[in-house]
Amino acid sequence: xxxxxxxxxxxxxxxxxxxxxxxxxxxxxxxxxxxxxxxxxxxxxxxxxxxxxxxxxxxxxxxxxxxxxxxxxxxxxxxxxxxxxxxxxxxxxxxxxxxxxxxxxxxxxxxxxxxxxxxxxxxxxxxxxxxxxxxxxxxxxxxxxxxxxxxxxxxxxxxxxxxxxxxxxxxxxxxxxxxxxxxxxxxxxxxxxxxxxxxxxxxxxxxxxxxxxxxxxxxxxxxxxxxxxxxxxxxxxxxxxxxxxxxxxxxxxxxxxxxxxxxxxxxxxxxxxxxxxxxxxxxxxxxxxxxxxxxxxxxxxxxxxxxxxxxxxxxxxxxxxxxxxxxxxxxxxxxxxxxxxxxxxxxxxxxxxxxxxxxxxxxxxxxxxxxxxxxxxxxxxxxxxxxxxxxxxxxxxxxxxxxxxxxxxxxxxxxxxxxxxxxxxxxxxxxxxxxxxxxxxxxxxxxxxxxxxxxxxxxxxxxxxxxxxxxxxxxxxxxxxxxxxxxxxxxxxxxxxxxxxxxxxxxxxxxxxx
Amino acid sequence: xxxxxxxxxxxxxxxxxxxxxxxxxxxxxxxxxxxxxxxxxxxxxxxxxxxxxxxxxxxxxxxxxxxxxxxxxxxxxxxxxxxxxxxxxxxxxxxxxxxxxxxxxxxxxxxxxxxxxxxxxxxxxxxxxxxxxxxxxxxxxxxxxxxxxxxxxxxxxxxxxxxxxxxxxxxxxxxxxxxxxxxxxxxxxxxxxxxxxxxxxxxxxxxxxxxxxxxxxxxxxxxxxxxxxxxxxxxxxxxxxxxxxxxxxxxxxxxxxxxxxxxxxxxxxxxxxxxxxxxxxxxxxxxxxxxxxxxxxxxxxxxxxxxxxxxxxxxxxxxxxxxxxxxxxxxxxxxxxxxxxxxxxxxxxxxxxxxxxxxxxxxxxxxx
Numbered sequence: 068x069x070x071x072x073x074x075x076x077x078x079x080x081x082x083x084x085x086x087x088x089x090x091x092x093x094x095x096x097x098x099x100x101x102x103x104x105x106x107x108x109x110x111x112x113x114x115x116x117x118x119x120x121x122x123x124x125x126x127x128x129x130x131x132x133x134x135x136x137x138x139x140x141x142x143x144x145x146x147x148x149x150x151x152x153x154x155x156x157x158x159x160x161x162x163x164x165x166x167x168x169x170x171x172x173x174x175x176x177x178x179x180x181x182x183x184x185x186x187x188x189x190x191x192x193x194x195x196x197x198x199x200x201x202x203x204x205x206x207x208x209x210x211x212x213x214x215x216x217x218x219x220x221x222x223x224x225x226x227x228x229x230x231x232x233x234x235x236x237x238x239x240x241x242x243x244x245x246x247x248x249x250x251x252x253x254x255x256x257x258x259x260x261x262x263x264x265x266x267x268x269x270x271x272x273x274x275x276x277x278x279x280x281x282x283x284x285x286x287x288x289x290x291x292x293x294x295x296x297x298x299x300x301x302x303x304x305x306x307x308x309x310x311x312x313x314x315x316x317x318x319x320x321x322x323x324x325x326x327x328x329x330x331x332x333x334x335x336x337x338x339x340x341x342x343x344x345x346x347x348x349x350x351x352x353x354x355x356x357x358x359x360x361x362x363x364x365x366x367x368x369x370x371x372x373x374x375x376x377x378x379x380x381x382x383x384x385x386x387x388x389x390x391x392x393x394x395x396x397x398x399x400x401x402x403x404x405x406x407x408x409x410x411x412x413x414x415x416x417x418x419x420x421x422x423x424x425x426x427x428x429x430x431x432x433x434x435x436x437x438x439x440x441x442x443x444x445x446x447x448x449x450x451x452x453x454x455x456x457x458x459x460x461x462x463x464x465x466x467x468x469x470x471x472x473x474x475x476x477x478x479x480x481x482x483x484x485x486x487x488x489x490x491x492x493x494x495x496x497x498x499x500x501x502x503x504x505x506x507x508x509x510x511x512x513x514x515x516x517x518x519x520x521x522x523x524x525x526x527x528x529x530x531x532x533x534x535x536x537x538x539x540x541x542x543x544x545x546x547x548x549x550x551x552x553x554x555x556x557x558x559x560x561x562x563x564x565x566x567x568x569x570x571x572x573x574x575x576x577x578x579x580x581x
Numbered sequence: 582x583x584x585x586x587x588x589x590x591x592x593x594x595x596x597x598x599x600x601x602x603x604x605x606x607x608x609x610x611x612x613x614x615x616x617x618x619x620x621x622x623x624x625x626x627x628x629x630x631x632x633x634x635x636x637x638x639x640x641x642x643x644x645x646x647x648x649x650x651x652x653x654x655x656x657x658x659x660x661x662x663x664x665x666x667x668x669x670x671x672x673x674x675x676x677x678x679x680x681x682x683x684x685x686x687x688x689x690x691x692x693x694x695x696x697x698x699x700x701x702x703x704x705x706x707x708x709x710x711x712x713x714x715x716x717x718x719x720x721x722x723x724x725x726x727x728x729x730x731x732x733x734x735x736x737x738x739x740x741x742x743x744x745x746x747x748x749x750x751x752x753x754x755x756x757x758x759x760x761x762x763x764x765x766x767x768x769x770x771x772x773x774x775x776x777x778x779x780x781x782x783x784x785x786x787x788x789x790x791x792x793x794x795x796x797x798x799x800x801x802x803x804x805x806x807x808x809x810x811x812x813x814x815x816x817x818x819x820x821x822x823x824x825x826x827x828x829x830x831x832x833x834x835x836x837x838x839x840x841x842x843x844x845x846x847x848x849x850x851x852x853x854x855x856x857x858x859x860x861x862x863x864x865x866x867x868x869x870x871x872x873x874x875x876x877x878x879x880x881x882x883x884x885x886x887x888x889x890x891x892x893x894x895x896x897x898x899x900x901x902x903x904x905x906x907x908x909x910x911x912x913x914x915x916x917x918x919x920x921x922x923x924x925x926x927x928x929x930x931x932x933x934x935x936x937x938x939x940x941x942x943x944x945x946x947x948x949x
Contacts, residue, residue, distance in 0.1 A: 076829040077789035077801070079932065086789050089796060089907075114910055117783055121790040121907035158910060161894055194905025196795050231795075503626070503653075503925075 087519035088232070089122035089195045091186060095173065095213055096204035097127020098138070101238070103145035105269075106204065109511035111146045114162050115155060116508075118516060122194035127168045128182060138168035151509055165193065173209045179220035186222075197224070197231030200518055207240055211254035218258035226260045234518055236265045239330045241527075243320065244543055245536040252529045265518050266527040270331040270438075272510030274499055275473040277525070279338045279440075280352075282467070282475065289465075290343070292444065294419045299462060301339065302426045302441045302579055303332055306433035308385060310559070311407070315398030323409040324377070324542060327429040333360065333535045334527065335469070336425065339440050340415055349524040353531065360534040364414040371545035374413065376555065376567040377406035380432035383559030390432065390559045404546075404554055407431045410567035412574070426571055428578065432559040437581045438469035452480070452490055461492040464579075473507070474498035592675035592693065597707055603674045604690055611676065611688060621678075624654030624687040627924055628718040630708065630738055633661045634726065642723050643693075645917040647677045650689035652921035656713055660704070661695045662734060670707065671695040701733050708741055719924050722747040727758035729765040745769075746923050748776040748916075749817035750868045756944070759817050763941035772929045777818045778936075779919045783895050783911030784822055784870060787887060791897060791907045801830060803879030806857045810873075812866030819860045819870055820943060823847075824936035827943075832856055834939065837947040847943060869913070874901065 078086045092110070094102050113119045127138050142163070147154050169185045171178025190197060199222065203213050214235065217223055224233040237255065242248025255264060270276055283289055292298070305327055311318045318326065337356035344355045366374050379393040393399060393407045408430030415425065444463040452460060464478040476496045483489040499507060517525055557564040562578060571578055590611070595603040611621045629649075633639040639661040646657055671694070678688040694707065712718055720742035722728045728735040728747050739745055752758035766773050792801050807826070811819045827834070827849060835855070837847035843862040848855050863871065869889060876884040883903035889895050889911065896908035914922075 075789065075793045075801070076831075077785070077792060077826075079829070086786065088793065089790065115912070117786065117910050117912065119909065121787045121909045122796065122905065157892060158912075161892070161908060161910065191905065194791075194796060194907050198795075 087118070087120045087516060088198055089120045089193075090198035090200055090232075090519055091124045091126060091190060091193075091195050092200045092202060092515070093126045093128055093182070093186070094202045094204055095128050095209075097125075097168065098129035098131045098133060098141060099204055101204040102127065103141065104149045105509070105511045106202065106515070107142045107145045108150035109509055109515055111142075111154075111162060112151050112508065112512050113516060115152055115158060120519065124165045124167060124189055124193045124195060126182075126186065126189065127166070128171055128178075129168075130170065130172050132170055133168050135167050139163040139166050142166055151512075173205060174212050174216070176216055176219060179216040179222065183220050183222055198233075199224075199231070200234045200236065202236040204238055207242070207251070210237055210241075210251050214255045214258040223258055223263075226263060232263075232521070233259070234263050234265060234521070235259045236267050236518055238267055240321065240325060241266060241532050242536065243325060245533065245540045248532055248536045252533065256529065261529060262523070264529070265514075265523060266529075266532060267514055268330050268334055268527055269510040269514065270469070271334055271525040272512075272514040273469055273473065274507050275467055275469045275475070276335065276338065278473075278475075279335075279467060284343055293442075295421050295423045297444055298423055299443045299445045300424045300426060300574075300576060302428075302443070303335055303339075303439075304427075304441070304579065304581060305332060305429040305438045306436065306562075306581065307429075307431045308433060308436050308560075310380065310385075310390060310432050311393070311396050311399065315396055318407075319399060319403060319405050322377075322405040323407055323429050323431070324539060328409060328411070328427060329535050329539050330527075332427055332429060333538075335440060336427070337531075339442075339467075340420060340425075342419070347524070349522060350528075352524050353528045357528070357531045357534060358417075359415060360531060360538065362415045362417040362420075363538045364416045365538065366411075366413070366541055368541050368545040368548070371542050374411060374570075375542055376408075376410040376564065376570055377546070378408040378430070378555040378557055378564040378566065379403075379405075380407050380430070380559045381556040383432070383561065385432065385560055392556065392559070393431075402552065404551055406554060408433075408557060408563055408567075410563060410570060412570060424574060424576075426576070426578070428563060428567060430557075430563055433562060434560055435581065436471055439466050439581060440469070441466040441579055443576075452488070460490060466579075468498075472498050590676040590678055590688070592673040592691075595672050595674055597670055597672055600672055600674060600692060600707075600711055604692075607674060607676055607690070608688075611678070611686065621686040621688055624650070624689055625656055625713060625716065626653055627655040627716055628658070628712045629653075629655040629721060629924065630658045630718065630742060631660065631721045631723050632734065632738055633659070634724040634731070634734075636661060636663060638723060638725070639693075639695075645915070646691060647679075648915070649917040649921055650677050650691075651679060652918060653924045654687065654689045655924070656690045656692070656711075658692045658694060658708060658711070660738070661693075662698055662701070663695050664698060668697045668699060670700055670703065698734070701737060704734075704737050705741065708738075712741065717743045717924075717927055719744040719746060721920055725751050725753065727752060727762050729761050730758070739771075742771070744772045744774065744924075744927060746774045746776065746920060749821075750777055750780065751814045752817065755814070755816040756947075759820055759940055760944035763937050763944060766934065766937045767941060772927060774923050774926075774930065774933065775817075775821070775937075776916070776919050776923070777821050778930070778933050779923065780818060780869065780913065781822050781825070783909055784873070784887070784889075785825060787895050787907065787909050787911075788826070788873075790909075791885065791887075791904060796907075797877075797881070797883065797885075797904055799879040799881045800877045800883060802852065803877040803882075804830070804851070804856060804875055805854075805878050806859075806874075806876045808859045808861065808872075808874045809870060810861045810863060811870045812863050812868050814868035815870060816860070816862060818868070820940045821936055822870060822873070823858055823860065824939035824943065825932065827939045828932070828935035832939075834942045834946045837943060839947065845947065847946070872898075 242251050337359040340359045341355040344351045381392040394401050410428040413425050442465045466476045468474050474497045476494050478492050478494050480490045481493050483491045555564040555566045673693040675691045676688040678686050681687050720738045809819050832849035832851040835848045835850045839845050845860050847858045872888050874886045885904050886898040886901035888898045893912045894908050895911035
């Protein structure tokens with residue numbers, strides 16, 4: 068809920084529980100790639116769908132020299148190329164009127180004073196009563212700097228003041244290990260109250276991710292089976308077909324564990340494994356997600372090699388074309404030991420999940436782009452239809468597909484038509500794209516609207532960020548102290564290294580072919 | 582996402598008793614035609630019964646069905662009441678198909694049923710076995726007569742449905758229709774929905790945001806006068822908008838009178854004070870609300886005029902407002918998109934019901 072509940076009987080609407088209040092969105096890094104590809108198109112789509120507040124403005128803030136007019140051209144190009152809905156010439160003049168730009172350096176205090184003056188000039192013209200959202204689409208090293216300068220320039224309203232709101236959106240990564248994450252959170256926390264901070268993970272804005280809760284707690288058939296008594300294991304896969312591409316600079320400082328596991332995958336895991344919340348209130352959901360992170364069995368440094376496999380892609384083929392290995396990518400050090408692939412086996416030590424292994428894998432240059440959570444149920448007893456130990460029945464699998472085709476499928480055994488009893492696995496498939504008509508909004512649309520409304524359910528809280536780093540840290544420490552010069556390799560266009568296959572096969576299980 | 586292109590599937594004339602078989606044959610044909618391709622999927626979220634009262638109306642509705650089923654896949658029954666010599670029930674089946682990404686064909690079934698008014702009593706027996714179980718059934722009353730004025734035809738179809746959707750815009754006798762419908766809606770248990778409510782959504786959004794106490798402190802509780810101007814056939818929209826404001830702000834209709842053929846006035850009681858509402862119909866224009874002016878007193882007196890422009894933006898008229906400028910995009914959605922959106926909302930809308938309750942009282946006090 069917003070910091071200040073304003074009594075407005077007209078704002079109650081059953082189809083839109085809370086209307087966004089008038090506000091300005093200030094995008095730090097407004098002339099950057101995220102802004103062009105995602106944020107400005109998302110705002111445009113919200114406007115086109117009539118979901119933006121009636122009094123609204125966007126102010127791009129970056130070090131590039133640009134006029135308001137040039138920023139509008141920049142936004143238009145981004146929308147033409149990346150928007151879900153094509154640019155509507157009739158709508159454009161009204162949309163672009165709310166776009167402004169302010170040049171400034173993120174570490175220059177004077178720039179923040181100028182920013183404040185610009186906001187004070189724009190907002191009365193637009194009928195905005197000082198509500199502001201600051202989106203930090205900036206390199207991680209600037210997060211603390213921006214927060215401090217915003218505070219020093221008087222741009223942060225106190226939550227308790229009852230006046231206009233100030234909210235801060237922070238992009239991942241929050242730190243690159245536990246210590247730096249704490250440091251970032253500390254600095255940001257000195258300038259903004261926790262309920263003003265929205266740590267964004269765009270995965271949580273995806274329909275299927277939100278559907279995890281609906282599927283689990285809106286259907287009576289799944290939840291009774293959602294425990295160690297019926298579930299054999301869970302696999303979470305996030306595969307990408309592309310290499311590091313233009314992100315080599317960042318990726319060399321991160322790797323797959325930091326880039327994907329610490330945030331996206333642990334968030335998916337916590338939604339999938341959490342206990343039933345007693346309310347849909349943001350902090351109740353976030354408390355329950357945090358509980359899962361607290362229950363992750365720590366991997367001791369001397370156990371890392373047993374439970375974690377890291378690797379790099381080698382040369383191979385991508386869509387029929389030969390591609391180079393990770394160490395040969397532009398911007399990547401020729402002796403890099405940064406992992407482009409990681410596979411883990413982990414356990415959640417609570418009553419529900421006791422003894423159920425969770426297998427996680429993520430990597431680049433895999434055969435296709437796919438994200439899914441697959442729940443494999445236990446085998447049926449070895450009587451009746453499952454007597455042949457050499458050809459056991461395929462277990463039931465419930466797969467929640469997150470991208471690219473959002474939906475879910477259930478594999479069940481059926482009898483093949485004919486006189487004999489022959490059993491064949493069939494897949495019941497539900498896809499958002501073919502079941503529901505129309506287009507789903509992009510994750511950023513949903514998340515930006517949530518911030519305008521003040522709903523933090525789909526954002527990460529400080530304690531959750533730090534809990535996930537706490538669990539990851541021993542793995543980073545073990546890798547750091549191991550000082551390996553070579554990592555296992557897998558040919559580009561394959562599902563990962565043999566070491567990862569061995570890890571899961573030790574448990575008499577196999578990775579799914581997606 | 583699936584592409585919007587619609588692949589025509591020839592329609593087949595069939596006997597009433599053979600409709601389900603014909604639909605099955607249709608699927609066999611589609612699968613056979615798709616041999617070697619990636620497959621055909623029956624896409625279906627609902628049963629949708631559409632009721633028309635003339636051939637022209639049915640043709641108009643039929644043209645939008647491909648778009649409707651793309652947005653909300655459904656088994657569609659298009660019913661047309663025809664006065665002719667032939668008493669038989671005429672049925673055709675077909676499908677609307679489109680290719681989704683990956684090449685898969687997604688198809689929705691379409692059953693056309695034409696019947697003589699004397700055969701209305703048989704419609705239930707035709708439709709009941711064809712409704713797909715475990716899926717909701719909605720009735721879209723596409724006729725321009727208020728549903729309760731259509732007797733058995735409406736009653737029969739409503740009995741089969743979990744939800745009734747109608748559109749009060751364009752009724753020939755709107756004042757009478759609004760009163761009739763308000764009475765019916767207030768006594769109805771299943772979700773009933775007027776498309777006019779969706780047309781008004783941008784109005785409700787801008788009023789809620791611009792009149793917010795943060796933007797216009799003290800305005801909502803001190804409104805003294807409202808003047809609303811609408812185009813021809815949009816009287817039900819105007820009444821509903823006033824009904825919504827009144828229900829949310831606690832105004833009670835006290836008395837009302839028709840000033841002339843195109844003007845009506847009400848006095849509402851609000852916080853013990855009188856509040857004036859005037860609704861004016863323009864002789865020309867399209868069926869929508871064009872302008873809403875309001876004045877308020879209290880510690881921060883002011884006024885605002887909201888205008889719906891040809892450019893589909895709903896904005897404050899700066900010259901006639903004391904509030905800062907505001908605007909929202911108010912693109913009028915196509916009818917099919919609104920029906921599809923409504924089919925997905927299966928719960929009763931309490932706010933709509935309350936607004937209709939006030940509309941009923943506005944009708945009751947008119948002439949008092």
